[in-house]
Amino acid sequence: xxGIRIEGLTKTYRAGRVRALDGxxxxxxxxxxxxxxxxxxxxxxxxxxxxxxxxxxxxxxxELDGRPPDARSVKRExxxxxxxxxxxxxxxxxxxxxxxxxxxxxxxxxxSNDAAYGLERVGLAAEAGSQPIRRYSRGMxxxxxxxxxxxxxxxxxxxxxxxxxxxxxGVILFRKLLQExxxxxxxxxxxxxxxxxxxxxxxxxxFVQGGKVQSIETPQAGAExxxxxxxxxxxxxxxxxxxxxRFESIAREAGARFADAQPPAARFVVADDDxxxxxxxRLVAAGVRVTEAAPExxxxxxxxxxxxxxxxxxxxxxxxxxxxxxxxxxxxxR
Amino acid sequence: MNTTxxxxxxxxxxxxxxxxxxxxxxxxxxxxxxxxxxGGLGFQALGTATMFAFVLGAGMIGSDASSGVFQLLFAxxxxxxxxxxxxxxxxxxxxxxxxxxxxxxxxxxxSSNHALESWTAVARFIGEQSLETxxxxxxxxxxxxxxxGIGDVVALFVSGIALGILQGAxxxxxxxxxxxxxxxxxxxxxxxxxxxxxxxxxxxRVAVTLLSSIAIGLAVAAVALARREISYASE
Numbered sequence: 001x002x003g004i005r006i007e008g009l010t011k012t013y014r015a016g017r018v019r020a021l022d023g024x025x026x027x028x029x030x031x032x033x034x035x036x037x038x039x040x041x042x043x044x045x046x047x048x049x050x051x052x053x054x055x056x057x058x059x060x061x062x063e064l065d066g067r068p069p070d071a072r073s074v075k076r077e078x079x080x081x082x083x084x085x086x087x088x089x090x091x092x093x094x095x096x097x098x099x100x101x102x103x104x105x106x107x108x109x110x111x112s113n114d115a116a117y118g119l120e121r122v123g124l125a126a127e128a129g130s131q132p133i134r135r136y137s138r139g140m141x142x143x144x145x146x147x148x149x150x151x152x153x154x155x156x157x158x159x160x161x162x163x164x165x166x167x168x169x170g171v172i173l174f175r176k177l178l179q180e181x182x183x184x185x186x187x188x189x190x191x192x193x194x195x196x197x198x199x200x201x202x203x204x205x206x207f208v209q210g211g212k213v214q215s216i217e218t219p220q221a222g223a224e225x226x227x228x229x230x231x232x233x234x235x236x237x238x239x240x241x242x243x244x245x246r247f248e249s250i251a252r253e254a255g256a257r258f259a260d261a262q263p264p265a266a267r268f269v270v271a272d273d274d275x276x277x278x279x280x281x282r283l284v285a286a287g288v289r290v291t292e293a294a295p296e297x298x299x300x301x302x303x304x305x306x307x308x309x310x311x312x313x314x315x316x317x318x319x320x321x322x323x324x325x326x327x328x329x330x331x332x333x334r
Numbered sequence: 335m336n337t338t339x340x341x342x343x344x345x346x347x348x349x350x351x352x353x354x355x356x357x358x359x360x361x362x363x364x365x366x367x368x369x370x371x372x373g374g375l376g377f378q379a380l381g382t383a384t385m386f387a388f389v390l391g392a393g394m395i396g397s398d399a400s401s402g403v404f405q406l407l408f409a410x411x412x413x414x415x416x417x418x419x420x421x422x423x424x425x426x427x428x429x430x431x432x433x434x435x436x437x438x439x440x441x442x443x444x445s446s447n448h449a450l451e452s453w454t455a456v457a458r459f460i461g462e463q464s465l466e467t468x469x470x471x472x473x474x475x476x477x478x479x480x481x482x483g484i485g486d487v488v489a490l491f492v493s494g495i496a497l498g499i500l501q502g503a504x505x506x507x508x509x510x511x512x513x514x515x516x517x518x519x520x521x522x523x524x525x526x527x528x529x530x531x532x533x534x535x536x537x538x539r540v541a542v543t544l545l546s547s548i549a550i551g552l553a554v555a556a557v558a559l560a561r562r563e564i565s566y567a568s569e
Binding site for chain 2: 046049052053054055056072073075076078080082084086087088090091099100102103104105148158
């Protein structure tokens with residue numbers, strides 16, 4: 001198989017007392033952008049460490065295009081941006097890129113040009129390249145780190161919290177660079193807490209918790225999820241309007257679907273922007289005093305929130321649709 | 335061995351102002367003393383190779399390990415043994431070169447004061463000092479692969495003191511066998527090369543001790559580096 005294959009990966013720490021990875025199996029296709037998300041201590045960084053050959057799994061196997069992760073041929077084709085970026089602070093930016101260019105075994109004839117292009121590519125000016133790294137800001141360090149990871153057009157690119165500490169302009173630039181890298185056929189593995197970025201860039205995302213892959217999401221396929229609209233209403237809205245039956249009826253008329261409600265808000269599934277506009281018109285016309293309407297957070301955010309909640313959310317109490325003292329009750333919103 | 339690693343390590347060492355000041359002091363002070371005594375101190379003043387090795391080699395592996403530089407370094411096609419050899423040769427060759435230049439300058443001072451025995455003696459002295467730096471650099475590498483930061487130098491000093499105390503105790507208790515063992519350990523941890531070229535006069539023993547220091551130091555470092563997992567996870 002071409003790409004990355006992980007089979008039954010288990011990794012423990014402290015003589016087996018801490019199980020960081022527990023039988024993880026994954027297949028990542030060549031040229032795929034694959035995200036890894038999960039709470040702190042879930043095993044994400046351990047998984048990346050094993051993929052890089054930095055950590056030895058207790059059991060299981062990893063192959064990158066049929067080769068072990070610590071093979072020199074794999075490392076020649078690997079770019080890596082760690083989360084805790086420790087650079088050789090005594091060098092300047094340009095020296096640093098040239099140093100990694102040499103370590104990567106890239107052509108010495110292109111070293112100087114590649115280093116200059118690397119700096120330019122991540123938006124670091126030529127003057128920044130001649131500054132000692134110890135004077136770099138956090139965002140500049142991150143940019144330089146990405147420049148070294150991109151040296152030589154790697155076949156596998158591992159990014160650990162790539163936009164941590166990067167300013168908004170940098171985030172946009174990183175996004176653009178990752179699109180470029182993807183277009184070149186690089187297999188991209190991103191470990192990040194920035195769910196919206198992961199969702200934007202990745203083809204598939206593994207949700208890791210307790211050392212196991214709990215689920216694999218396909219963000220781009222989540223069309224319905226991305227079109228959920230959360231509508232909030234004012235307390236002065238007449239109680240009789242706020243019943244699930246009424247919401248269902250209004251949604252049907254607008255060509256939408258009522259999902260559920262948690263007063264003073266309800267969630268509706270709409271087909272597109274026009275559908276959302278139609279729904280809002282109908283709600284207002286029906287007497288719902290809408291104070292806010294916004295698309296719900298992405299699929300990954302919902303997944304993350306649901307999976308990491310200590311206990312499932314309580315079911316909606318139908319009686320809560322009615323303001324206190326009105327005696328108006330509704331049916332089960334779900 | 336990787337010349338990129340070797341040269342970048344030496345550049346890094348020389349970019350530290352404190353280290354640079356120490357190296358200059360160790361280089362210049364003996365020459366001034368020789369000049370002041372009209373070369374009377376002889377080669378005694380020039381036995382600085384181990385000091386150069388200590389200054390260049392302190393934290394040669396441990397500081398990289400504790401700073402987190404390994405993460406990026408070993409994501410590159412760099413073998414751990416290749417890294418170790420580059421570090422060892424950089425420290426040993428750097429210290430030997432500094433000592434050789436210093437010795438030639440010192441010998442010139444002695445020669446101008448008619449205090450130099452012969453240039454053959456100068457070459458022999460440089461050879462002995464060079465062998466000593468290679469042996470000591472291997473011992474430092476062994477400690478440095480096990481201890482973070484500059485714990486290697488601290489451990490060498492502490493073990494030197496501890497072995498000295500034990501040696502005294504073994505003599506006081508008339509335990510010759512213990513004294514012999516401690517002496518062997520001392521020779522391994524603090525290699526000495528005087529007389530190594532006097533082959534028929536026990537020089538081979540000195541050579542064996544130097545080689546054992548190199549073999550043990552590098553073996554410890556190689557095993558420790560090979561077993562080391564590069565982790566920064568919170569688990």
